[in-house]
Amino acid sequence: MGGQADSIQTPRGASVSAVDDIVAAIRAMIAERGLAVGDSLPTERELCERFGTSRNTVREAMRILKARGMVEVRPKIGATLIDNRMESAFQMFSLNVMDVSRETYDDVQGFRLLLEVSSFEQIFDRLTDADVEALREINEGFRISVPVNDAAERDFRLHTRLIFILGNKAVLDVYGIMKPVILKIMLRNKTRRVFEGENYEDHARIIDALDARDRVAYQYRMREHLVNGYNRWNKAVDRGEA
Amino acid sequence: MGGQADSIQTPRGASVSAVDDIVAAIRAMIAERGLAVGDSLPTERELCERFGTSRNTVREAMRILKARGMVEVRPKIGATLIDNRMESAFQMFSLNVMDVSRETYDDVQGFRLLLEVSSFEQIFDRLTDADVEALREINEGFRISVPVNDAAERDFRLHTRLIFILGNKAVLDVYGIMKPVILKIMLRNKTRRVFEGENYEDHARIIDALDARDRVAYQYRMREHLVNGYNRWNKAVDRGEA
DNA sequence: GACGGATACTGGTTGGACAAATAGCCTTTC
DNA sequence: GAAAGGCTATTTGTCCAACCAGTATCCGTC
Numbered sequence: 062m063g064g065q066a067d068s069i070q071t072p073r074g075a076s077v078s079a080v081d082d083i084v085a086a087i088r089a090m091i092a093e094r095g096l097a098v099g100d101s102l103p104t105e106r107e108l109c110e111r112f113g114t115s116r117n118t119v120r121e122a123m124r125i126l127k128a129r130g131m132v133e134v135r136p137k138i139g140a141t142l143i144d145n146r147m148e149s150a151f152q153m154f155s156l157n158v159m160d161v162s163r164e165t166y167d168d169v170q171g172f173r174l175l176l177e178v179s180s181f182e183q184i185f186d187r188l189t190d191a192d193v194e195a196l197r198e199i200n201e202g203f204r205i206s207v208p209v210n211d212a213a214e215r216d217f218r219l220h221t222r223l224i225f226i227l228g229n230k231a232v233l234d235v236y237g238i239m240k241p242v243i244l245k246i247m248l249r250n251k252t253r254r255v256f257e258g259e260n261y262e263d264h265a266r267i268i269d270a271l272d273a274r275d276r277v278a279y280q281y282r283m284r285e286h287l288v289n290g291y292n293r294w295n296k297a298v299d300r301g302e303a
Numbered sequence: 304m305g306g307q308a309d310s311i312q313t314p315r316g317a318s319v320s321a322v323d324d325i326v327a328a329i330r331a332m333i334a335e336r337g338l339a340v341g342d343s344l345p346t347e348r349e350l351c352e353r354f355g356t357s358r359n360t361v362r363e364a365m366r367i368l369k370a371r372g373m374v375e376v377r378p379k380i381g382a383t384l385i386d387n388r389m390e391s392a393f394q395m396f397s398l399n400v401m402d403v404s405r406e407t408y409d410d411v412q413g414f415r416l417l418l419e420v421s422s423f424e425q426i427f428d429r430l431t432d433a434d435v436e437a438l439r440e441i442n443e444g445f446r447i448s449v450p451v452n453d454a455a456e457r458d459f460r461l462h463t464r465l466i467f468i469l470g471n472k473a474v475l476d477v478y479g480i481m482k483p484v485i486l487k488i489m490l491r492n493k494t495r496r497v498f499e500g501e502n503y504e505d506h507a508r509i510i511d512a513l514d515a516r517d518r519v520a521y522q523y524r525m526r527e528h529l530v531n532g533y534n535r536w537n538k539a540v541d542r543g544e545a
Numbered sequence: 546g547a548c549g550g551a552t553a554c555t556g557g558t559t560g561g562a563c564a565a566a567t568a569g570c571c572t573t574t575c
Numbered sequence: 576g577a578a579a580g581g582c583t584a585t586t587t588g589t590c591c592a593a594c595c596a597g598t599a600t601c602c603g604t605c
Binding site for chain 1: 584585587588
Protein backbone atom coordinates (compact mmCIF):
# COMPACT_ATOMS: atom_id res chain seq x y z
CA MET A 62 0.00 0.00 0.00
CA GLY A 63 0.91 3.65 -0.27
CA GLY A 64 4.62 3.30 -0.63
CA GLN A 65 4.77 5.91 -3.33
CA ALA A 66 7.08 8.59 -2.12
CA ASP A 67 7.71 8.41 1.56
CA SER A 68 10.12 11.29 1.69
CA ILE A 69 7.69 13.81 0.32
CA GLN A 70 4.93 13.52 2.87
CA THR A 71 7.13 13.21 5.91
CA PRO A 72 8.13 16.78 6.84
CA ARG A 73 6.51 17.03 10.20
CA GLY A 74 5.90 20.74 10.07
CA ALA A 75 4.57 21.02 6.54
CA SER A 76 1.62 18.67 6.60
CA VAL A 77 -0.61 17.18 4.00
CA SER A 78 -3.91 18.22 5.41
CA ALA A 79 -5.07 20.72 7.96
CA VAL A 80 -7.66 18.27 9.20
CA ASP A 81 -5.03 15.62 9.84
CA ASP A 82 -3.04 18.20 11.72
CA ILE A 83 -5.98 18.90 13.98
CA VAL A 84 -6.49 15.21 14.60
CA ALA A 85 -2.83 14.86 15.52
CA ALA A 86 -2.97 17.99 17.65
CA ILE A 87 -6.01 16.78 19.55
CA ARG A 88 -4.36 13.42 20.12
CA ALA A 89 -1.27 15.19 21.36
CA MET A 90 -3.43 17.27 23.67
CA ILE A 91 -5.08 14.14 25.03
CA ALA A 92 -1.70 12.60 25.69
CA GLU A 93 -0.23 15.75 27.12
CA ARG A 94 -3.05 16.40 29.54
CA GLY A 95 -3.38 12.74 30.36
CA LEU A 96 -7.05 12.75 29.47
CA ALA A 97 -8.87 9.47 29.93
CA VAL A 98 -12.27 8.02 29.18
CA GLY A 99 -14.95 10.29 30.57
CA ASP A 100 -12.96 13.50 30.32
CA SER A 101 -14.15 16.36 28.15
CA LEU A 102 -12.49 18.06 25.22
CA PRO A 103 -12.60 21.80 24.65
CA THR A 104 -15.47 23.11 22.58
CA GLU A 105 -15.16 23.27 18.83
CA ARG A 106 -14.74 27.01 18.87
CA GLU A 107 -12.03 26.81 21.47
CA LEU A 108 -10.21 24.29 19.33
CA CYS A 109 -10.58 26.62 16.34
CA GLU A 110 -8.96 29.39 18.26
CA ARG A 111 -6.26 27.20 19.76
CA PHE A 112 -5.20 25.70 16.43
CA GLY A 113 -5.96 28.70 14.28
CA THR A 114 -8.28 26.96 11.86
CA SER A 115 -11.86 27.30 10.86
CA ARG A 116 -14.63 25.49 12.61
CA ASN A 117 -15.41 23.29 9.64
CA THR A 118 -11.90 21.92 9.73
CA VAL A 119 -12.20 21.18 13.39
CA ARG A 120 -15.52 19.51 12.77
CA GLU A 121 -14.07 17.25 10.09
CA ALA A 122 -11.31 16.28 12.49
CA MET A 123 -13.99 15.58 15.08
CA ARG A 124 -15.81 13.35 12.62
CA ILE A 125 -12.68 11.26 12.29
CA LEU A 126 -12.34 10.87 16.03
CA LYS A 127 -16.02 10.01 16.23
CA ALA A 128 -15.71 7.44 13.44
CA ARG A 129 -12.83 5.88 15.32
CA GLY A 130 -14.97 5.54 18.41
CA MET A 131 -12.74 7.83 20.45
CA VAL A 132 -15.16 10.62 21.29
CA GLU A 133 -18.86 11.09 21.77
CA VAL A 134 -20.31 14.45 20.86
CA ARG A 135 -23.57 15.89 22.09
CA PRO A 136 -24.98 19.36 21.62
CA LYS A 137 -24.36 21.69 24.52
CA ILE A 138 -22.28 18.99 26.20
CA GLY A 139 -19.39 18.91 23.83
CA ALA A 140 -17.02 16.06 23.11
CA THR A 141 -16.22 13.50 25.77
CA LEU A 142 -13.62 10.79 25.48
CA ILE A 143 -14.93 7.26 25.13
CA ASP A 144 -13.50 3.92 24.08
CA ASN A 145 -15.86 2.54 21.49
CA ARG A 146 -13.01 1.73 19.19
CA MET A 147 -13.77 -1.94 19.23
CA GLU A 148 -17.35 -1.36 18.22
CA SER A 149 -16.26 1.01 15.47
CA ALA A 150 -13.79 -1.55 14.21
CA PHE A 151 -16.50 -4.19 14.04
CA GLN A 152 -18.86 -1.84 12.31
CA MET A 153 -16.34 -1.35 9.54
CA PHE A 154 -16.82 -4.96 8.65
CA SER A 155 -20.57 -4.96 8.83
CA LEU A 156 -21.81 -7.61 6.47
CA ASN A 157 -23.73 -6.57 3.44
CA VAL A 158 -26.48 -8.98 2.57
CA MET A 159 -25.86 -8.46 -1.09
CA ASP A 160 -22.56 -10.24 -1.24
CA VAL A 161 -22.99 -12.93 1.36
CA SER A 162 -21.92 -16.30 0.13
CA ARG A 163 -22.98 -19.73 1.20
CA GLU A 164 -19.79 -20.06 3.15
CA THR A 165 -20.54 -16.91 5.05
CA TYR A 166 -23.93 -18.24 6.00
CA ASP A 167 -22.34 -21.41 7.27
CA ASP A 168 -19.81 -19.42 9.23
CA VAL A 169 -22.40 -17.14 10.75
CA GLN A 170 -24.49 -20.05 11.85
CA GLY A 171 -21.45 -21.76 13.29
CA PHE A 172 -20.60 -18.55 15.08
CA ARG A 173 -24.08 -18.48 16.56
CA LEU A 174 -23.67 -22.01 17.85
CA LEU A 175 -20.56 -20.81 19.62
CA LEU A 176 -22.15 -17.70 21.06
CA GLU A 177 -25.52 -19.15 22.01
CA VAL A 178 -24.81 -22.78 22.82
CA SER A 179 -21.17 -23.19 23.79
CA SER A 180 -21.37 -20.11 25.98
CA PHE A 181 -23.93 -21.73 28.24
CA GLU A 182 -21.62 -21.67 31.27
CA GLN A 183 -21.19 -17.91 31.08
CA ILE A 184 -24.89 -17.45 30.40
CA PHE A 185 -26.00 -19.47 33.39
CA ASP A 186 -23.43 -17.80 35.57
CA ARG A 187 -24.98 -14.42 34.92
CA LEU A 188 -28.61 -15.35 34.35
CA THR A 189 -31.20 -13.57 36.47
CA ASP A 190 -34.96 -13.90 36.77
CA ALA A 191 -35.28 -10.53 35.11
CA ASP A 192 -33.55 -11.96 32.06
CA VAL A 193 -35.99 -14.84 31.89
CA GLU A 194 -38.88 -12.45 32.27
CA ALA A 195 -37.62 -10.23 29.47
CA LEU A 196 -37.10 -13.20 27.18
CA ARG A 197 -40.63 -14.47 27.80
CA GLU A 198 -42.03 -11.06 27.03
CA ILE A 199 -40.17 -10.82 23.74
CA ASN A 200 -41.28 -14.31 22.81
CA GLU A 201 -44.92 -13.41 23.46
CA GLY A 202 -44.53 -10.44 21.17
CA PHE A 203 -42.97 -12.78 18.65
CA ARG A 204 -45.98 -15.07 18.65
CA ILE A 205 -48.50 -12.38 17.84
CA SER A 206 -46.36 -10.62 15.23
CA VAL A 207 -47.92 -11.02 11.84
CA PRO A 208 -45.72 -9.54 9.10
CA VAL A 209 -42.74 -11.76 8.46
CA ASN A 210 -40.39 -8.80 8.72
CA ASP A 211 -41.71 -8.02 12.14
CA ALA A 212 -41.49 -11.64 13.19
CA ALA A 213 -37.89 -11.92 12.04
CA GLU A 214 -37.05 -8.69 13.82
CA ARG A 215 -38.51 -9.95 17.06
CA ASP A 216 -36.86 -13.30 16.59
CA PHE A 217 -33.53 -11.56 16.28
CA ARG A 218 -34.30 -9.41 19.28
CA LEU A 219 -34.90 -12.49 21.37
CA HIS A 220 -31.58 -14.01 20.45
CA THR A 221 -29.87 -10.68 20.99
CA ARG A 222 -31.40 -10.43 24.43
CA LEU A 223 -29.94 -13.83 25.16
CA ILE A 224 -26.49 -12.70 24.06
CA PHE A 225 -27.00 -9.64 26.20
CA ILE A 226 -26.92 -11.86 29.28
CA LEU A 227 -23.25 -12.50 28.60
CA GLY A 228 -22.65 -8.87 29.52
CA ASN A 229 -19.94 -8.57 26.89
CA LYS A 230 -20.25 -5.55 24.65
CA ALA A 231 -17.78 -6.85 22.09
CA VAL A 232 -19.78 -10.03 21.65
CA LEU A 233 -22.96 -8.02 21.39
CA ASP A 234 -21.40 -5.78 18.75
CA VAL A 235 -20.28 -8.74 16.71
CA TYR A 236 -23.74 -10.24 16.94
CA GLY A 237 -25.02 -6.90 15.72
CA ILE A 238 -22.92 -6.88 12.57
CA MET A 239 -24.13 -10.36 11.76
CA LYS A 240 -27.69 -9.14 12.02
CA PRO A 241 -28.39 -8.75 8.28
CA VAL A 242 -27.32 -12.30 7.60
CA ILE A 243 -29.17 -13.71 10.57
CA LEU A 244 -32.28 -11.79 9.61
CA LYS A 245 -32.08 -13.17 6.12
CA ILE A 246 -31.85 -16.70 7.45
CA MET A 247 -34.82 -16.08 9.70
CA LEU A 248 -36.81 -14.39 6.98
CA ARG A 249 -36.27 -17.23 4.59
CA ASN A 250 -37.46 -19.74 7.15
CA LYS A 251 -40.53 -17.69 7.81
CA THR A 252 -41.48 -16.93 4.26
CA ARG A 253 -41.30 -20.61 3.63
CA ARG A 254 -44.06 -20.89 6.21
CA VAL A 255 -42.00 -23.17 8.30
CA PHE A 256 -44.08 -23.20 11.39
CA GLU A 257 -43.73 -19.95 13.20
CA GLY A 258 -45.72 -21.55 15.95
CA GLU A 259 -43.02 -24.16 16.15
CA ASN A 260 -40.44 -21.44 16.48
CA TYR A 261 -42.38 -19.94 19.33
CA GLU A 262 -42.48 -23.33 21.01
CA ASP A 263 -38.76 -23.72 20.48
CA HIS A 264 -38.13 -20.42 22.16
CA ALA A 265 -40.49 -21.18 25.01
CA ARG A 266 -38.77 -24.45 25.77
CA ILE A 267 -35.36 -22.81 25.64
CA ILE A 268 -36.51 -20.18 28.06
CA ASP A 269 -38.00 -22.86 30.28
CA ALA A 270 -34.64 -24.56 30.40
CA LEU A 271 -33.05 -21.26 31.38
CA ASP A 272 -35.67 -20.69 34.04
CA ALA A 273 -35.06 -24.13 35.47
CA ARG A 274 -31.29 -23.59 35.28
CA ASP A 275 -31.13 -26.79 33.29
CA ARG A 276 -27.90 -26.47 31.36
CA VAL A 277 -28.15 -29.77 29.58
CA ALA A 278 -31.66 -29.13 28.32
CA TYR A 279 -30.71 -25.62 27.29
CA GLN A 280 -27.79 -26.75 25.19
CA TYR A 281 -29.79 -29.50 23.54
CA ARG A 282 -32.79 -27.34 22.73
CA MET A 283 -30.84 -24.33 21.56
CA ARG A 284 -28.65 -26.46 19.35
CA GLU A 285 -31.68 -28.16 17.87
CA HIS A 286 -33.32 -24.80 17.33
CA LEU A 287 -30.37 -23.37 15.47
CA VAL A 288 -29.53 -26.48 13.51
CA ASN A 289 -33.11 -26.94 12.40
CA GLY A 290 -33.32 -23.51 10.91
CA TYR A 291 -29.92 -24.09 9.44
CA ASN A 292 -30.92 -27.32 7.75
CA ARG A 293 -34.06 -25.80 6.38
CA TRP A 294 -31.93 -23.05 4.93
CA ASN A 295 -29.47 -25.47 3.43
CA LYS A 296 -32.18 -27.47 1.79
CA ALA A 297 -33.66 -24.32 0.34
CA VAL A 298 -30.30 -23.16 -0.95
CA ASP A 299 -29.55 -26.55 -2.42
CA ARG A 300 -32.79 -26.39 -4.32
CA GLY A 301 -31.65 -23.08 -5.70
CA GLU A 302 -34.22 -21.02 -3.88
CA ALA A 303 -31.66 -18.54 -2.69
CA MET B 304 -31.60 29.80 3.94
CA GLY B 305 -32.54 28.12 0.73
CA GLY B 306 -31.63 24.81 2.25
CA GLN B 307 -34.44 24.84 4.74
CA ALA B 308 -37.08 24.24 2.12
CA ASP B 309 -35.15 21.30 0.78
CA SER B 310 -35.07 19.56 4.10
CA ILE B 311 -38.76 18.92 3.72
CA GLN B 312 -38.18 16.50 0.91
CA THR B 313 -35.78 14.58 3.08
CA PRO B 314 -37.61 14.01 6.33
CA ARG B 315 -35.17 12.42 8.67
CA GLY B 316 -37.41 11.80 11.58
CA ALA B 317 -35.96 8.34 11.98
CA SER B 318 -32.30 9.23 11.83
CA VAL B 319 -30.40 11.50 14.09
CA SER B 320 -27.98 13.25 11.83
CA ALA B 321 -27.96 14.44 8.25
CA VAL B 322 -24.37 13.29 7.94
CA ASP B 323 -25.32 9.77 8.94
CA ASP B 324 -28.04 9.87 6.34
CA ILE B 325 -25.54 10.76 3.66
CA VAL B 326 -23.24 7.96 4.77
CA ALA B 327 -26.12 5.52 4.56
CA ALA B 328 -27.22 6.95 1.22
CA ILE B 329 -23.75 6.63 -0.25
CA ARG B 330 -23.46 3.09 0.97
CA ALA B 331 -26.85 2.34 -0.51
CA MET B 332 -25.74 3.88 -3.77
CA ILE B 333 -22.62 1.72 -3.78
CA ALA B 334 -24.70 -1.37 -3.22
CA GLU B 335 -27.33 -0.36 -5.74
CA ARG B 336 -24.88 0.37 -8.52
CA GLY B 337 -22.76 -2.60 -7.64
CA LEU B 338 -19.66 -0.46 -7.27
CA ALA B 339 -16.50 -2.28 -6.32
CA VAL B 340 -12.97 -1.43 -5.28
CA GLY B 341 -11.43 0.89 -7.82
CA ASP B 342 -14.67 2.48 -8.94
CA SER B 343 -15.27 6.18 -8.50
CA LEU B 344 -17.91 8.04 -6.58
CA PRO B 345 -19.64 11.16 -7.88
CA THR B 346 -18.03 14.45 -6.99
CA GLU B 347 -18.87 16.15 -3.74
CA ARG B 348 -20.94 18.76 -5.50
CA GLU B 349 -22.90 16.14 -7.36
CA LEU B 350 -23.61 14.37 -4.11
CA CYS B 351 -24.79 17.65 -2.59
CA GLU B 352 -27.27 18.09 -5.38
CA ARG B 353 -28.37 14.46 -5.37
CA PHE B 354 -29.05 14.36 -1.65
CA GLY B 355 -30.12 17.95 -1.24
CA THR B 356 -27.59 18.84 1.41
CA SER B 357 -24.75 21.23 1.75
CA ARG B 358 -21.24 20.43 0.76
CA ASN B 359 -19.99 20.49 4.33
CA THR B 360 -22.40 17.75 5.25
CA VAL B 361 -21.23 15.66 2.33
CA ARG B 362 -17.65 16.31 3.28
CA GLU B 363 -18.21 15.19 6.87
CA ALA B 364 -19.83 12.04 5.55
CA MET B 365 -16.82 11.57 3.30
CA ARG B 366 -14.52 11.92 6.29
CA ILE B 367 -16.35 9.07 7.95
CA LEU B 368 -15.98 6.84 4.91
CA LYS B 369 -12.33 7.79 4.72
CA ALA B 370 -11.81 7.03 8.40
CA ARG B 371 -13.41 3.64 7.83
CA GLY B 372 -10.96 2.89 5.07
CA MET B 373 -13.69 2.65 2.44
CA VAL B 374 -12.68 5.48 0.12
CA GLU B 375 -9.59 7.32 -0.91
CA VAL B 376 -9.99 10.95 -1.90
CA ARG B 377 -7.61 12.90 -4.10
CA PRO B 378 -8.03 16.40 -5.42
CA LYS B 379 -9.27 16.58 -8.96
CA ILE B 380 -9.59 12.80 -9.02
CA GLY B 381 -12.42 12.48 -6.56
CA ALA B 382 -13.29 9.59 -4.28
CA THR B 383 -12.45 6.06 -5.31
CA LEU B 384 -13.53 2.95 -3.47
CA ILE B 385 -10.81 1.07 -1.63
CA ASP B 386 -10.65 -1.55 1.09
CA ASN B 387 -8.30 -0.35 3.76
CA ARG B 388 -10.64 -1.34 6.55
CA MET B 389 -8.19 -3.62 8.26
CA GLU B 390 -5.48 -1.00 8.34
CA SER B 391 -7.92 1.61 9.54
CA ALA B 392 -9.01 -0.69 12.34
CA PHE B 393 -5.41 -1.14 13.31
CA GLN B 394 -4.78 2.57 13.36
CA MET B 395 -7.42 3.01 16.01
CA PHE B 396 -5.38 1.11 18.54
CA SER B 397 -1.82 1.30 17.36
CA LEU B 398 -1.61 4.93 18.34
CA ASN B 399 -0.39 5.08 21.87
CA VAL B 400 -2.37 8.17 22.68
CA MET B 401 -5.24 6.45 24.41
CA ASP B 402 -4.85 3.24 26.31
CA VAL B 403 -7.37 0.47 25.97
CA SER B 404 -10.06 1.04 28.53
CA ARG B 405 -10.74 -1.46 31.24
CA GLU B 406 -14.13 -2.27 29.73
CA THR B 407 -12.70 -3.01 26.32
CA TYR B 408 -10.05 -5.13 27.89
CA ASP B 409 -12.60 -7.14 29.88
CA ASP B 410 -14.76 -7.62 26.81
CA VAL B 411 -11.92 -8.78 24.62
CA GLN B 412 -10.59 -11.17 27.20
CA GLY B 413 -14.08 -12.53 27.84
CA PHE B 414 -14.51 -12.96 24.13
CA ARG B 415 -11.28 -14.88 23.98
CA LEU B 416 -12.46 -17.17 26.75
CA LEU B 417 -15.50 -17.90 24.62
CA LEU B 418 -13.55 -18.49 21.44
CA GLU B 419 -10.63 -20.39 22.89
CA VAL B 420 -12.04 -22.21 25.89
CA SER B 421 -15.77 -22.65 25.52
CA SER B 422 -15.32 -23.74 21.94
CA PHE B 423 -13.33 -26.77 22.99
CA GLU B 424 -15.94 -29.20 21.63
CA GLN B 425 -15.70 -27.78 18.14
CA ILE B 426 -11.92 -27.59 18.38
CA PHE B 427 -11.52 -31.20 19.39
CA ASP B 428 -13.99 -32.31 16.78
CA ARG B 429 -11.84 -30.89 14.02
CA LEU B 430 -8.38 -31.22 15.54
CA THR B 431 -5.77 -33.07 13.49
CA ASP B 432 -2.20 -34.04 14.17
CA ALA B 433 -1.11 -31.50 11.61
CA ASP B 434 -2.70 -28.80 13.76
CA VAL B 435 -0.79 -29.96 16.80
CA GLU B 436 2.41 -30.03 14.81
CA ALA B 437 1.85 -26.50 13.51
CA LEU B 438 1.12 -25.21 16.99
CA ARG B 439 4.28 -26.75 18.39
CA GLU B 440 6.31 -25.18 15.64
CA ILE B 441 4.91 -21.73 16.30
CA ASN B 442 5.53 -22.13 20.00
CA GLU B 443 9.16 -23.04 19.38
CA GLY B 444 9.52 -19.90 17.33
CA PHE B 445 7.89 -18.01 20.17
CA ARG B 446 10.46 -19.25 22.68
CA ILE B 447 13.44 -18.01 20.73
CA SER B 448 11.96 -14.67 19.72
CA VAL B 449 13.75 -11.84 21.43
CA PRO B 450 12.16 -8.46 20.69
CA VAL B 451 8.93 -8.07 22.60
CA ASN B 452 7.10 -7.02 19.46
CA ASP B 453 8.17 -10.19 17.77
CA ALA B 454 7.21 -12.28 20.77
CA ALA B 455 3.76 -10.72 20.95
CA GLU B 456 3.29 -11.26 17.24
CA ARG B 457 4.16 -14.92 17.52
CA ASP B 458 2.05 -15.27 20.62
CA PHE B 459 -0.90 -13.93 18.69
CA ARG B 460 -0.12 -16.18 15.77
CA LEU B 461 -0.27 -19.18 18.02
CA HIS B 462 -3.67 -18.28 19.35
CA THR B 463 -4.85 -17.47 15.85
CA ARG B 464 -3.68 -20.85 14.65
CA LEU B 465 -5.78 -22.37 17.39
CA ILE B 466 -8.86 -20.42 16.30
CA PHE B 467 -8.08 -21.54 12.79
CA ILE B 468 -8.89 -25.09 13.78
CA LEU B 469 -12.52 -24.05 14.16
CA GLY B 470 -12.57 -23.67 10.38
CA ASN B 471 -14.85 -20.66 10.66
CA LYS B 472 -13.76 -17.65 8.66
CA ALA B 473 -16.18 -15.30 10.41
CA VAL B 474 -14.69 -16.20 13.78
CA LEU B 475 -11.20 -15.87 12.38
CA ASP B 476 -12.01 -12.45 10.97
CA VAL B 477 -13.39 -11.25 14.26
CA TYR B 478 -10.30 -12.51 16.00
CA GLY B 479 -8.27 -10.60 13.45
CA ILE B 480 -10.16 -7.41 14.16
CA MET B 481 -9.42 -7.78 17.84
CA LYS B 482 -5.75 -8.31 17.04
CA PRO B 483 -4.53 -4.82 17.91
CA VAL B 484 -6.10 -4.99 21.32
CA ILE B 485 -4.92 -8.52 21.96
CA LEU B 486 -1.43 -7.53 20.83
CA LYS B 487 -1.50 -4.60 23.20
CA ILE B 488 -2.49 -6.90 26.04
CA MET B 489 0.31 -9.31 25.20
CA LEU B 490 2.81 -6.50 24.79
CA ARG B 491 1.92 -5.06 28.13
CA ASN B 492 2.39 -8.39 29.81
CA LYS B 493 5.70 -8.88 28.11
CA THR B 494 7.12 -5.46 28.70
CA ARG B 495 6.42 -6.02 32.34
CA ARG B 496 8.89 -8.87 32.10
CA VAL B 497 6.36 -11.39 33.21
CA PHE B 498 8.13 -14.57 32.41
CA GLU B 499 8.08 -15.24 28.74
CA GLY B 500 9.43 -18.63 29.56
CA GLU B 501 6.36 -19.22 31.64
CA ASN B 502 4.23 -18.29 28.65
CA TYR B 503 6.07 -20.81 26.56
CA GLU B 504 5.42 -23.45 29.15
CA ASP B 505 1.75 -22.49 29.27
CA HIS B 506 1.50 -22.94 25.55
CA ALA B 507 3.36 -26.22 25.58
CA ARG B 508 1.04 -27.72 28.16
CA ILE B 509 -2.01 -26.52 26.27
CA ILE B 510 -0.71 -28.14 23.12
CA ASP B 511 0.04 -31.30 25.06
CA ALA B 512 -3.57 -31.41 26.18
CA LEU B 513 -4.67 -31.02 22.60
CA ASP B 514 -2.30 -33.74 21.48
CA ALA B 515 -3.64 -36.09 24.13
CA ARG B 516 -7.22 -35.14 23.22
CA ASP B 517 -7.69 -34.28 26.88
CA ARG B 518 -10.59 -31.84 26.86
CA VAL B 519 -10.67 -31.26 30.56
CA ALA B 520 -7.00 -30.46 30.80
CA TYR B 521 -7.22 -28.21 27.76
CA GLN B 522 -10.01 -26.15 29.21
CA TYR B 523 -8.32 -25.81 32.53
CA ARG B 524 -4.95 -24.85 31.16
CA MET B 525 -6.22 -22.48 28.53
CA ARG B 526 -8.47 -20.72 31.01
CA GLU B 527 -5.60 -20.40 33.45
CA HIS B 528 -3.38 -19.07 30.70
CA LEU B 529 -5.84 -16.39 29.71
CA VAL B 530 -6.90 -15.46 33.23
CA ASN B 531 -3.32 -15.12 34.37
CA GLY B 532 -2.62 -12.49 31.80
CA TYR B 533 -5.85 -10.93 32.89
CA ASN B 534 -4.82 -10.66 36.51
CA ARG B 535 -1.44 -9.28 35.64
CA TRP B 536 -3.14 -6.62 33.56
CA ASN B 537 -5.56 -5.74 36.30
CA LYS B 538 -2.82 -5.35 38.85
CA ALA B 539 -0.94 -3.08 36.52
CA VAL B 540 -4.00 -0.97 35.86
CA ASP B 541 -4.94 -0.79 39.52
CA ARG B 542 -1.53 0.50 40.34
CA GLY B 543 -2.11 3.23 37.86
CA GLU B 544 0.52 2.09 35.44
CA ALA B 545 -1.80 2.57 32.52
C1' DG C 546 1.46 14.09 -34.34
C1' DA C 547 3.91 16.15 -30.36
C1' DC C 548 4.33 19.69 -27.20
C1' DG C 549 2.96 23.42 -24.11
C1' DG C 550 -0.10 26.51 -22.14
C1' DA C 551 -4.91 28.04 -20.89
C1' DT C 552 -9.03 26.50 -18.75
C1' DA C 553 -12.33 24.35 -16.12
C1' DC C 554 -13.21 21.34 -12.62
C1' DT C 555 -12.12 19.17 -8.10
C1' DG C 556 -11.17 18.75 -3.38
C1' DG C 557 -9.39 21.74 0.78
C1' DT C 558 -10.24 25.54 3.67
C1' DT C 559 -12.32 29.65 5.42
C1' DG C 560 -15.73 32.72 7.76
C1' DG C 561 -20.18 33.67 8.76
C1' DA C 562 -24.93 32.68 9.66
C1' DC C 563 -28.96 30.43 11.63
C1' DA C 564 -31.40 26.26 13.76
C1' DA C 565 -31.88 22.99 17.40
C1' DA C 566 -30.88 21.17 21.64
C1' DT C 567 -30.03 21.60 26.50
C1' DA C 568 -27.38 22.53 31.05
C1' DG C 569 -27.79 25.62 34.36
C1' DC C 570 -29.81 29.56 36.29
C1' DC C 571 -33.91 32.06 37.61
C1' DT C 572 -38.58 32.84 38.61
C1' DT C 573 -42.82 31.46 40.24
C1' DT C 574 -45.78 29.06 43.13
C1' DC C 575 -47.26 26.43 46.96
C1' DG D 576 -37.96 26.77 52.04
C1' DA D 577 -38.52 23.69 48.30
C1' DA D 578 -40.23 22.02 44.15
C1' DA D 579 -41.80 22.97 39.49
C1' DG D 580 -41.38 25.19 35.42
C1' DG D 581 -39.67 28.69 32.26
C1' DC D 582 -35.55 31.41 30.40
C1' DT D 583 -31.05 32.16 28.72
C1' DA D 584 -26.64 31.30 27.22
C1' DT D 585 -23.86 28.13 25.20
C1' DT D 586 -22.75 24.37 22.08
C1' DT D 587 -23.25 21.37 18.30
C1' DG D 588 -25.61 20.71 13.59
C1' DT D 589 -26.31 22.43 9.15
C1' DC D 590 -26.06 25.58 5.50
C1' DC D 591 -24.10 29.09 2.34
C1' DA D 592 -20.85 31.52 -0.51
C1' DA D 593 -16.66 32.17 -1.47
C1' DC D 594 -11.60 31.44 -2.51
C1' DC D 595 -7.26 28.63 -3.06
C1' DA D 596 -4.26 25.03 -5.05
C1' DG D 597 -3.64 21.48 -7.89
C1' DT D 598 -4.31 18.99 -12.12
C1' DA D 599 -6.90 16.51 -15.91
C1' DT D 600 -8.37 18.01 -20.11
C1' DC D 601 -8.79 20.62 -24.07
C1' DC D 602 -6.89 23.57 -27.54
C1' DG D 603 -3.71 25.97 -30.22
C1' DT D 604 0.86 26.08 -32.02
C1' DC D 605 4.72 24.11 -34.09
